[in-house]
Each structure stands twice: as structure tokens, then as C-alpha cells.
Amino acid sequence: MLNEEQLELQQLARDFAEAELRPYTAAWDDQRALSDSVFEKLAESGFLGMLIPEEHGGLGFELTTYLTVLEELAWGDAAVALSVAIHNGPVVELLLRHGTDEQRAAWLPRMAAGEVLGAFALSEPDSGSDASSISTTAEHVGDGWLLHGTKRWVTNGARAGLVVVFARTGDDGLGAFLVPTDADGYVVGDREKTLGLRASETVSVELNGVRLSSDALVGDAGQGLRYALEALDLGRIGIAVQATGIGRAAIEHAAAYALERRQFGTPIARFGALQAKLADAAQRVAGGRALAFQAAAAWSRGLENGARLGSTGVTAQAAIAKLAASEAASFASDEAIQIFGGYGYMKHYPVERLLRDAKGTEIYEGTNEIMRRVIAGEILRDAGDENL
Numbered sequence: 312m313l314n315e316e317q318l319e320l321q322q323l324a325r326d327f328a329e330a331e332l333r334p335y336t337a338a339w340d341d342q343r344a345l346s347d348s349v350f351e352k353l354a355e356s357g358f359l360g361m362l363i364p365e366e367h368g369g370l371g372f373e374l375t376t377y378l379t380v381l382e383e384l385a386w387g388d389a390a391v392a393l394s395v396a397i398h399n400g401p402v403v404e405l406l407l408r409h410g411t412d413e414q415r416a417a418w419l420p421r422m423a424a425g426e427v428l429g430a431f432a433l434s435e436p437d438s439g440s441d442a443s444s445i446s447t448t449a450e451h452v453g454d455g456w457l458l459h460g461t462k463r464w465v466t467n468g469a470r471a472g473l474v475v476v477f478a479r480t481g482d483d484g485l486g487a488f489l490v491p492t493d494a495d496g497y498v499v500g501d502r503e504k505t506l507g508l509r510a511s512e513t514v515s516v517e518l519n520g521v522r523l524s525s526d527a528l529v530g531d532a533g534q535g536l537r538y539a540l541e542a543l544d545l546g547r548i549g550i551a552v553q554a555t556g557i558g559r560a561a562i563e564h565a566a567a568y569a570l571e572r573r574q575f576g577t578p579i580a581r582f583g584a585l586q587a588k589l590a591d592a593a594q595r596v597a598g599g600r601a602l603a604f605q606a607a608a609a610w611s612r613g614l615e616n617g618a619r620l621g622s623t624g625v626t627a628q629a630a631i632a633k634l635a636a637s638e639a640a641s642f643a644s645d646e647a648i649q650i651f652g653g654y655g656y657m658k659h660y661p662v663e664r665l666l667r668d669a670k671g672t673e674i675y676e677g678t679n680e681i682m683r684r685v686i687a688g689e690i691l692r693d694a695g696d697e698n699l
């Protein structure tokens with residue numbers, strides 16, 4: 312249940328999406344790029360500092376307020392929402408939870424002001440679902456670090472000023488490193504040509520001997536995988552509301568079209584078969600949103616061991632929310648195309664883009680097979696499985 316202030320912010324974000332995102336989203340998708348000005352406007356509105364505390368220049372939103380705004384941005388443009396979600400979500404979270412005062416002071420005010428966009432580089436060409444198998448290395452040299460390796464599918468990777476890079480620090484695990492993108496040896500590869508979210512910057516990054524000082528390491532040199540998974544719990548709740556925004560947009564477009572389009576002498580909205588599609592899509596999308604807010608409540612209870620693990624802990628709840636909401640978005644946008652009939656299959660109408668965008672939410676920040684694995688793992692842990 313949103314309070315008065317949250318309802319106002321929801322309306323503000325919706326107005327922003329209506330004025331600054333929706334008119335341009337088809338062109339951005341076509342051109343495979345977001346405009347510089349949209350990032351300036353996001354920064355002016357404070358949307359790049361939503362989870363950054365006020366003392367660091369951000370808006371210091373509660374998680375549910377952030378999620379409410381993010382859903383509206385996704386309703387406007389899913390690629391913008393993905394960019395905002397990665398910047399505000401896992402990157403800021405990692406700095407807040409494990410960064411030093413100096414690291415927070417160095418990066419968070421610039422991130423909140425939109426001077427620096429954040430990115431999160433975990434995946435590699437041969438390491439996706441199994442993040443523990445990454446081969447990028449961080450060698451301890453003098454009092455600093457030397458990074459070598461290749462990262463794949465880095466969202467915001469070309470525009471970002473700060474990338475959190477996960478690298479192997481030795482036999483004892485992974486480290487999380489704050490890498491400024493103007494560092495020597497940080498090389499951005501070609502933009503990927505993606506099915507959906509075509510305006511989003513998905514790039515490969517080469518780390519060709521990137522030299523970092525000791526203060527680039529976040530927290531403990533062997534705990535990076537744990538930090539990444541914690542940050543992804545928050546990230547997945549964000550992706551769940553991104554998916555909810557996509558699904559909602561699909562239902563609204565389909566309903567408007569169904570009232571306008573006439574066949575057999577009547578608006579097609581009068582046909583029960585199409586009403587059932589709208590109702591089923593609405594039920595699933597609403598379910599996904601409710602689960603995202605339930606996961607947010609689990610998150611707000613804290614991330615200490617007891618709150619994170621188990622089938623009611625944040626890890627399972629975030630996975631459940633992302634699973635449900637992403638499948639709901641794909642279902643709703645698929646049914647929206649069906650309601651549009653032949654026109655739905657044409658690029659001139661928005662629903663084909665929504666289906667392409669929705670598919671991405673089933674893959675990034677952990678595929679839905681991995682979400683099911685995480686959920687089942689926590690249920691079995693509750694039942695006493697000692698292998699987990």
C-alpha cells in the first residue's frame with residue numbers, strides 16, 4: 312500500500328515517462344541507442360540517485376518508493392529502466408553495504424548527480440550462470456591490483472564511468488573492484504546487436520592489464536561472489552518491477568486497440584476470447600508486482616544470514632518475484648500481439664517491441680532456470696538438506 316508521498320512520486324515518474332520516454336522509445340529502439348539528453352533529464356529528476364542516501368547527494372528513497380518509480384520508467388521505456396536499475400541497484404548497493412567511507416564519498420555523489428553512470432561486470436564469455444567459474448584475474452602487485460580478462464554483456468558498459476568488476480583474487484575466491492572506465496587498459500568492445508532492449512548498451516569489455524590502487528578493492532578480497540549475489544538479490548527485485556512495467560504497458564496497448572478495432576460489426580473488445588487474454592495477463596502481471604513488493608519487505612528486514620536464506624528469506628523471495636514477473640511480462644506482451652492480430656506483428660505498433668524487451672527479463676541477473684534452482688534450493692534447505 313503506497314502512502315501519499317509515494318503516490319505523488321508515482322505520478323511524477325509516470326508524467327516523466329509519458330513526456331520524456333514514450334515519444335522517443337520507438338526511435339531509440341530503431342537507432343539502437345538512447346539519447347544523451349535522456350540521461351541528463353533522469354539526473355535532473357533525481358532518478359539516478361534514488362537509493363543513494365541524502366548525505367551523498369541522493370534522494371535516499373525507501374526500497375518500495377524506488378520500485379514504484381522504476382516500474383513507471385519501465386512502462387515508459389524498458390531500456391532506460393534497465394540502465395537506471397543497474398546503476399541504482401547492484402552498483403549502489405555494493406558500495407553502500409561493503410564500501411569504505413572514502414569509496415562512498417568518491418563515487419556516490421557523482422553517481423547521484425548523473426556525472427557517473429554505474430555498471431556491473433560479472434558475466435564472461437565462458438561464465439554466466441556459474442559466476443564462481445569466472446577467469447578474469449586480479450593480481451596483487453605492490454600495494455595495488457592488476458586486472459586481466461574479458462567481461463561480456465555489460466549493460467551501461469560504454470557510457471558508464473564506474474564499473475564494478477569481479478575478478479579472481481587467488482584460490483580463495485573473487486574480489487569486487489571499482490574500475491574507473493578511463494583507466495588504461497579498459498577497452499570497450501562493439502555494442503551487441505540484441506533481440507530486445509536494443510537501445511540498451513550491452514558491450515564486451517577487455518581488461519588489458521588495468522592497474523588499480525589498493526582502494527579499488529571493495530571489502531574483503533575473497534568475498535566478491537557473496538557480495539555479487541547479495542547485490543543481485545536487490546537487482547532481481549528491480550528487474551521484477553521492470554518486467555511489471557513492460558507487462559502493464561502491453562495490457563494497456565491491447566485494451567485500447569481492442570476497443571478501437573472492429574470486426575463482425577463490433578469492437579473486438581466484446582469477444583470473450585480476448586477479454587480472457589486481458590484478464591489472464593492482468594492477473595499474472597499483478598501477481599508479479601505483488602511478489603516484488605513482498606520481496607522488498609524481505610529485503611527491508613535485512614540481509615543478515617537469517618533474513619537472506621530460507622524460503623521466506625530475501626534470496627528466495629527476490630528469485631520468486633523475478634521469475635513470476637518476467638514470465639508475466641512475456642505472457643502479457645505475447646497475448647497483446649495476439650489481440651492486435653496482424654498489426655501486432657508489425658513494427659509500426661509497440662507490442663512486438665514489448666515482447667522482445669520482456670524476453671530479456673527472463674535472462675539477465677540470472678536466468679529463470681537459475682531462479683527456479685535458487686527457490687528450490689531454499690525450500691530444500693528449510694527441509695533439512697545439508698548439501699546447500
Ligand SMILES: Cc1cc2nc3c(=O)[nH]c(=O)nc-3n(C[C@H](O)[C@H](O)[C@H](O)COP(=O)(O)OP(=O)(O)OC[C@H]3O[C@@H](n4cnc5c(N)ncnc54)[C@H](O)[C@@H]3O)c2cc1C
Nearest residue numbers: 431432433434438439440464465466675676677678680681
Ligand atoms: C540484455 C542483457 C544484459 C545483460 N547485462 C549484464 C550485466 O550488466 N552484467 C553482467 O554481468 N551480465 C549481464 N548479462 C548476462 C546475463 O546475466 C547472463 O546472460 C545470464 O546470467 C546467463 O548466463 P549465460 O548467458 O552465460 O548462459 P549459461 O549460463 O551458459 O546458460 C545457458 C542455459 O543453460 C541454463 N542453465 C545453466 N546452468 C543451469 C543449471 N544449473 N540448471 C538449469 N539450467 C541451467 C540457463 O538457464 C540457460 O538456459 C546480460 C545479459 C543480457 C541478455
